[in-house]
Amino acid sequence: MKRTRARTRTGAGTAATSRATLVRAKLLLTSAGAKGVANGAVLVQDGRIKAVGARAPLERAAKGASVIDLPNATLMPGMINLHAHLDSLCGPDFLMQAIVISEANAVMVCVDSARRTLHAGVTTVRDLGTKYAAAIAVRDAINNGWTTGPRILSAGQLVCMTGGHGWFIAEEADGADEMRKKVRKNLKRGADCIKVIATGGVLTPGVEVGSPQLDPDELEIAVREAHKASKRVAAHAIGNQGIKNALRAGVDTIEHGCYLDDEAIKLFKKTGATYVPTLCAPHFLYAHLDEVPDYARRKTTEVYEAHRASFKRALRAGVPIVAGTDAGTPFNRHELYATELALMVALGMSTEQALEAATSGAARAAGLAAQTGSLEEGMAADLVALDGDPRKDINATMRVRGVMTRGLWTTPS
Template sequence: MIYKNLNVLDVINEKWLEHTDIEIKDGSILNMGKLSGVYEDFSYENCYMIPGLIDCHTHIFMAGDADTIGSVQSMNTTDYVLLAIKNLERHIKSGVTTIRDVGGINHYDIELKKHIKNGELLSPDLYAAGKIVTMTGGHGYFIGREADGETEVRKAVREQLKAGADLIKVISSGGVLTPGVDVNAYQFNIDELKAATEEAHKAGRKICTHCHSTQGIKNSVLAGIDSIEHATLLDREGAQMMAEAQTYMVPTLSAVDNIVKKGKDGGIPEFALKKGIDVYRKHLNSFRLALEYNIPIAMGTDAGTPLNYHGDSPREILLMVENGMGVLEAIKTSTINGAKLVGIDDKAGSISIGKNADLVIFKTNPEQQPETLLTPLQVIKRGRHIL
């Protein structure tokens, strides 16, 4: 199939390639330029094509209910699996062709991967973390693997690797959604984080960490963790550390934004709403600090948290733009930057010969009208039309 005469975004060089043809064969991009041959498709002529989006922080077993903990604790296995299948479909129809799930339930995420690879589900590519690893009583303990001390943390990470995890998720600070924990307090100590990082890296896996607290961010950088999710209370010293170590930030602006803007009337528990309001402005300031220090950023939404729905990932791009990032740079965080963080930039994240044909087409130019990102004309996954 040859798609004729499109405007194609080169995310690496941040420029549009006008009047470009794209040839797809066996799910990959075979050729680009001025092409001719059989099976030419002019349906999307003069439209705008970008790489498939990558959401680096999702929770596919959560629905975005106001009371996330209560909802999770009331579900059974069938509920979890059916919900995840629906959420995966919502993601891909929104233009997201790859996701990381960074906090699954009972390794169901790892089991679902088998069905995705077999083509049985309408889904983005899924990179699954299995169970989060957290200290006893730490943030997310109700869905995680509790562990204390260097030795036990090593074992907990090894358990996730044994189960087939693609990456490891640890907890470095308190969180908004766990009652009784302080977002300002760090949780795992540096020796525990270093042990987790060593186990992940020697197995060839990336490691990410949930972290709000200022000290927790610094501990995570010192431990060699690959990405800090949220990084809500970043200060200048921490920003300098992240920039020098090239530690990724996955800001998840959507998470707190939805809690603050929808929470009062949306039924979010009072303890979570209060913590969300307390950190909201600090979170935005941390994001702007990351821009100032040129910290590498990859897009992630925290989809599944309160009133933060799967299928809304493009809104995270709009939030980044609203808070000071250029449109093309925001798209870059959601494509090639995400691919680099996941470790798949050899096959995804940009429109290049030899890479997967994971593509999104829009009627109008998303650089000029960013809201266009919310309404894709067509999503293509490995050469297959989704819409």
């Protein structure tokens, strides 16, 4: 791995003014929908974009800057994964792996997953639940310059009902008072968002995906507490009733959403919630059915087609759909992010829509649209260099030649 420090950091995380860096590429896409700029460039200083556009005028303005030359690459905004579990090794048995991991190991796995995530061209990752809230510590380590990785938004520990989906990595809460306490506990330790469990899930034995779990009043109190603190709420929701409970409670994103009907679509429209389908999760389970526990095999087979149909229904209806992979689930490795975009395109999205789902759309859903998701003056220097034009071939997003996260350039090994 080659790294170039395009900005200077101190241990306290304050950046001194550094030498500017000019990144030059064959093709520049400033946003998913923008017209491409041939021979484009981005001028970066102190972790931010100073100027962006055609190469020639930027070169004149950037006298003395160090140069990163990518004569065959396409430069576009860094991508965003809105659903990951950074403390997971992505092995076949999610439950056993979570039960045996130590707190110290969880931190180190998060560091490694963050590096893998970054090498996939992902400059922002939303962690929706680690067993010991380890992603919060790793987020801070990255922000302080102690290790390299993407911007992390962390939910801390997810919140489920007693025995609910993911109980082995969760805070369990029953009733409004306990929910209030658990949400506040996550906020106290520094969570950027809150994750709640509205239905059963595939990777927990003894629960059914169609069953509603947290009750409407519990979901409502979670949303109220999070929104009071200006934090967003993501709801794991597979079955239809739980999806509707979560949407009526006012959650900001529905994760998985495998059983959408017309009423659920109407609720998306009414509430303005965003859909994070996590197509990768069943995709990789389905590809390894023989290797996962029996209960996971049965439930994967159960949801697979309904999930794909729900995606198409939401797409047709114009529900905002953004990219999150659920990386950390079996065989769904952190470096395989771009598979989500390929699956979206295979199910009917245009390449431009998939790129928006991966950049500005996801930034909006996470409340980061003023910081990342497009290449504009003043925004964070989050960029990715790809081999090929992803508008013509979405698989170009799998061929990452370099990535810059808040001004720090890394070449995947």
